[in-house]
Amino acid sequence: MSEPVSPHVEVAAYVLGKLEADEVAAFEAHLAGCADCQRQVAELRGLPELLATATPTIPVPDPLRDRTLVAVRQAAARAGPAPAAEASVPAAEAGVSAAEVPAPVAAAPARRPWWRRRWLVVAVAAAALVAALAIPGALLLRGGGGEVTRLTLVAAEGGRGRGQVIVTRTAGGRSFDVRIQGLPPPAPGSLYELWAVNPQDTLERPQRVSLGTFTTAADGSARLTAFTAAPADRFPVVGVTLEPVDGNPARTGPRVLAPGPSG
Amino acid sequence: MGAEDANLLARVAGGDLGHPLEELYDRYAGRLYGLGLRLLGDPGLAEELVQETFVRLWQSAGRHDPQRGSVASFVFTIARRLAIDLQRRPSSRPFAELEADQGPARDPGDAIDQLLVGLNVRDALDSLPDGQREVLELLYLQDLTQRQVADRVGVPLGTVKTRAFYGLRALRQTLRARDIDV
Numbered sequence: 001m002s003e004p005v006s007p008h009v010e011v012a013a014y015v016l017g018k019l020e021a022d023e024v025a026a027f028e029a030h031l032a033g034c035a036d037c038q039r040q041v042a043e044l045r046g047l048p049e050l051l052a053t054a055t056p057t058i059p060v061p062d063p064l065r066d067r068t069l070v071a072v073r074q075a076a077a078r079a080g081p082a083p084a085a086e087a088s089v090p091a092a093e094a095g096v097s098a099a100e101v102p103a104p105v106a107a108a109p110a111r112r113p114w115w116r117r118r119w120l121v122v123a124v125a126a127a128a129l130v131a132a133l134a135i136p137g138a139l140l141l142r143g144g145g146g147e148v149t150r151l152t153l154v155a156a157e158g159g160r161g162r163g164q165v166i167v168t169r170t171a172g173g174r175s176f177d178v179r180i181q182g183l184p185p186p187a188p189g190s191l192y193e194l195w196a197v198n199p200q201d202t203l204e205r206p207q208r209v210s211l212g213t214f215t216t217a218a219d220g221s222a223r224l225t226a227f228t229a230a231p232a233d234r235f236p237v238v239g240v241t242l243e244p245v246d247g248n249p250a251r252t253g254p255r256v257l258a259p260g261p262s263g
Numbered sequence: 264m265g266a267e268d269a270n271l272l273a274r275v276a277g278g279d280l281g282h283p284l285e286e287l288y289d290r291y292a293g294r295l296y297g298l299g300l301r302l303l304g305d306p307g308l309a310e311e312l313v314q315e316t317f318v319r320l321w322q323s324a325g326r327h328d329p330q331r332g333s334v335a336s337f338v339f340t341i342a343r344r345l346a347i348d349l350q351r352r353p354s355s356r357p358f359a360e361l362e363a364d365q366g367p368a369r370d371p372g373d374a375i376d377q378l379l380v381g382l383n384v385r386d387a388l389d390s391l392p393d394g395q396r397e398v399l400e401l402l403y404l405q406d407l408t409q410r411q412v413a414d415r416v417g418v419p420l421g422t423v424k425t426r427a428f429y430g431l432r433a434l435r436q437t438l439r440a441r442d443i444d445v
Contacts, residue, residue, distance in 0.1 A: 009424045009425050010424065011428060011431075012424065012427035012428040012430070012431045013402075013409055013424060013427060015431070016402055016403055016427065016431075018402055018408065018409050018427075040432075043432075044431050044432070044435060046444070046445045047431055047434060047435060047445060048403060050380070050384050050438065050445065051384060051388075051399070051403050051404065051434075052403075052404075053380055053381040053384055054381055054384040054385045054388055054404065055294060055298065055301070055381040055382050055384070055385040056297060056385075058293060058297040058300060059293070060292045060293050060296045060313070061306070064292065064296070064310050064313060064314065065285075065288060065289075065292065067310075068288060068292070068313060068314045068317045069280075069284060069285060069288065069317075071314050071315075071317070071318050072280060072284060072317050072318050072320075072321045073280050075318045075321060075322065076278070076280055076321060079322075150314075152311070162305075162307055162308075163307075164307055179307070181306075181307050182305075
């Protein structure tokens with residue numbers, strides 16, 4: 001019941017390898033005498049290989065949309081007027097020259113104190129952001145209420161793991177929605193402890209409050225929500241240490257995750 | 264779609280961080296996230312790539328010149344630089360392992376360029392009229408026969424053939440406009 005189709009359009013099925021053997025023979029007979037089809041075959045021949053490289057469309061985690069929009073608006077709020085005003089420079093590569101795309105954030109110097117690495121950035125971010133993002137937590141103010149800050153955690157020197165923390169201002173303080181990845185489960189008799197930390201904190205003069213303890217799953221992941229009423233201006237950053245189960249509430253163990261770049 | 268993207272980006276550059284920004288996110292986040300996952304091997308880093316790409320897209324939105332390149336190229340150029348940076352971060356272990364598999368001398372930029380071609384192909388496919396895109400995806404990416412595609416889509420076999428033909432031609436044109444050799 002196939003309706004008549006111009007032999008020329010068989011070019012597509014031909015280069016895609018979708019013709020049956022008898023159809024291939026018929027089309028090649030046509031091809032031999034058709035300069036137009038020969039040109040089309042030559043032009044389209046490379047496409048199947050490229051088609052195979054097409055990136056599959058992957059569902060994006062829903063919360064990322066809000067976080068990304070918040071991050072852009074936060075950056076805009078920090079920067080003041082729109083950046084368009086300052087830029088009318090002709091661009092080269094893909095419509096923009098190398099010098100004009102903001103440089104990537106440099107990796108943190110290895111030897112700086114862990115809490116000092118990016119606390120300024122984090123603190124500025126915390127002060128600037130005005131937006132609401134739905135995360136779990138009974139104390140959460142929705143709508144125009146909670147300021148949201150996204151922090152990251154990176155492996156301390158020589159360690160493993162990373163994490164993301166969404167901090168939401170609530171009626172009672174702050175709520176921390178924490179996702180950890182790649183952090184091996186703690187050895188028996190020990191656990192991980194999440195802290196809200198003051199940048200002046202040292203082992204000798206601790207200035208930190210515990211946000212609770214946790215372990216990770218076999219795949220190194222953990223998901224937890226923590227709350228504190230400790231003031232954000234005094235304890236703006238977060239970190240993770242490895243602590244013995246000894247009943248001592250103070251930090252005694254090594255740092256495991258340190259503040260990374262703010263979101 | 265290209266002109267529409269440019270219009271959205273121009274509005275973002277003008278300070279409209281509402282609908283235009285959200286629309287650009289909806290158009291590009293999937294591909295950027297896919298790029299991040301394939302390249303960085305870690306959902307957290309892939310999310311970071313998406314988020315930071317949009318922050319920088321906003322920062323440089325006023326510098327986009329539609330005469331010199333599409334918004335897609337502009338977005339992926341930003342993402343490419345960011346991905347290289349994220350790969351080099353010491354904590355990006357999955358990529359370090361990937362590199363080890365592929366030999367120590369491999370330039371991360373090469374791997375990214377290959378993936379960017381894939382992104383551009385996806386982008387070009389998505390820019391086709393729905394009927395053409397659907398036929399090409401079913402024919403080639405899902406490896407159905409023309410007859411099976413006709414049944415699945417519910418159109419005559421001849422329509423499948425013409426859609427495949429015009430779809431491929433449009434795809435070639437789009438890719439060449441992006442400086443991809445076809």
